[in-house]
Amino acid sequence: MKEETRQRVLAAARQVGYTPNAIARSFATRRSGHLGVVMPYVPKARLFSAYYFSEILSGIGSRAQANKYDLLMLFREPGGTMDYMNLFRSRKVDACIILGAKDELGEREAIRELDQGGHPYCLINQRFDGENFHVVDADHAEGGYRAVRHLLQAGYRRIAFLNGPDVYSNSRDRLAGYRRALDEAGITPDESLLFEGNFSRKSGHAAAEFIAPLLPGIDAVFAANDRMAIGLSQGLRARGVKPEHMPALVGYDDSDSAEMSDPPLTSVRVPFYQLGELAASHVLRLLEEQGGPADRRERMHLQLPTELVVRASSLNRTM
Amino acid sequence: MKEETRQRVLAAARQVGYTPNAIARSFATRRSGHLGVVMPYVPKARLFSAYYFSEILSGIGSRAQANKYDLLMLFREPGGTMDYMNLFRSRKVDACIILGAKDELGEREAIRELDQGGHPYCLINQRFDGENFHVVDADHAEGGYRAVRHLLQAGYRRIAFLNGPDVYSNSRDRLAGYRRALDEAGITPDESLLFEGNFSRKSGHAAAEFIAPLLPGIDAVFAANDRMAIGLSQGLRARGVKPEHMPALVGYDDSDSAEMSDPPLTSVRVPFYQLGELAASHVLRLLEEQGGPADRRERMHLQLPTELVVRASSLNRTM
DNA sequence: TGAGAAAATGTACGCGCGTACATTATTTGC
DNA sequence: GCAAATAATGTACGCGCGTACATTTTCTCA
Structure with missing residues (x-):
């Protein structure tokens, strides 16, 4: 086809104000052009931090946009399990990314179906032990380890x-890191x-x-996210614990x-x-x-560092 | 149609594993079943607060879900203007909600087209003076007024x-509120x-x-969002301004x-x-x-209170 | 100028559903 | 038991695009 003809056609299309009908095109190609993002059920979006999601969504969005997707x-229902397979059967999505999955029986089963059905999917920040799913994760064992080692190096023991x-696998991973750090320091958890x-x-x-009463016997706390850390700090203050x-x-x-918190909070960047x-x-x-041989395809398992x-919250208070 | 037959059909469908093809259905009905949400272009989602979006999105999502939408x-491109009309021409969406629109020439024009085309759309948190668009907004003039009146009542003057x-109309509205409050207190802005x-x-x-050097002459600051307020507070501290x-x-x-900030920040809840x-x-x-008479339809203009x-950040420091 | 290649144009069909309507089977009321 | 009402079943078509292929026109090179 000659470039000139191509331009003439496009010009004519513009002339009559023609816009391809996305639905009809999808219908003909049998592709929706949609990338599904499964959101966890979170009443009023408060439980999971907004930060977590907006960052992940932005990352997904930038790539999707670059690829014209x-x-x-997709919002999970309050109670039930998500029927991932149906997203593909009904042709709503060409691929999907699953956020905030919990390691529960129904969930695991639903994802296994997806996997065996050969559909393009990926979990973010959640691993299922004993399964070989596509996962993009961060190394939370290492993250937990570093956090605790840092506290140990700053002189904290309890x-x-x-x-x-x-x-959530990230919880278990952090715990493993916590244990390893204490272990290396010769401390029995x-x-x-x-x-x-x-x-x-x-x-x-x-x-x-629960923590305030133990305070003389605890000299540091590692929290699994910033919100809980700050909540704890406020809770302790509310119970009359003095800054010192x-x-x-x-x-x-x-x-x-x-x-933004005071003192600024030492944290693990993900x-x-x-x-x-x-x-x-x-x-x-x-x-x-x-198109390729579906069964031979390797599963992705990434762990970003x-x-x-x-910051100030973990500096030795004798300083 | 008898209920019994209906059940028999549904049972048979389940039997053979039939799932309606969403695309084909859309094609036949000429409805996508999609509610478009236009997101502002924000590099890495940092500029607009994550809180703002996750709250709004959750609100939209809950309603959409309830209506099977x-x-x-939809992400704005870094440079250009969004062609809203095309979303409808291409049948990608049945309706759309526009977030973070700026009052700029291209934007205004694009929305006017949408409006005149009779498409279901709504702006959130942005008004266009001189236009009669569908808008769901909060009363930021009142919000600004209350914030400043509160400071005045606490004894602050500068x-x-x-x-x-x-x-952003909310900026202009807040400014109007700021001015009115000062005015009522007999203070020349x-x-x-x-x-x-x-x-x-x-x-x-x-x-x-710019604010630190003026400090003896400024006894209070009203900021248009919490992030700037906290940033300012940190900036002043970094410049050696003492807590007192x-x-x-x-x-x-x-x-x-x-x-979560320290001291806890007085703020206007939206x-x-x-x-x-x-x-x-x-x-x-x-x-x-x-279906109805498109031109006679009234435009929505809501302003929630x-x-x-x-909180502590605005209490009189003599207290 | 003519044969072959390249480009343009024309034609047909199917994707899977909704919708409309015609036909046949079943139920209802007297 | 018969006509009318109701339910079930059958048939046909179009939504607007992509795709394949047949046909015609234009271009290219000897």
């Missing part, structure tokens, strides 16, 4: 851990120093009830609030934006290769 | 204002106390350069960071989640009524 947001629910919140500021605040008796504090995620980008890239590549960002 | 995220860019940031923490931090010389501070949005819900409801209603949340 549209982002379709280090409590306010973790998240263990349906004290199970009574382990606490669990749900990543909300409130749950951090509530944890103060505050335990050292290390958070996780290095969200905006880490540098490359959420990149996680999003990589997951989108991966899923779009799977989509391209979909994290980075400890030291 | 999917959310299609009140600076760190506003956002005036391509001093133009040299007006500063402009871009809603980022950084820009608040940077504003400290810190101006009183009022932020805006009442985001998470307001209650019902972002509801803005999202209402915009979605409205747009879906327009969609239903689309805001609420002042008083």
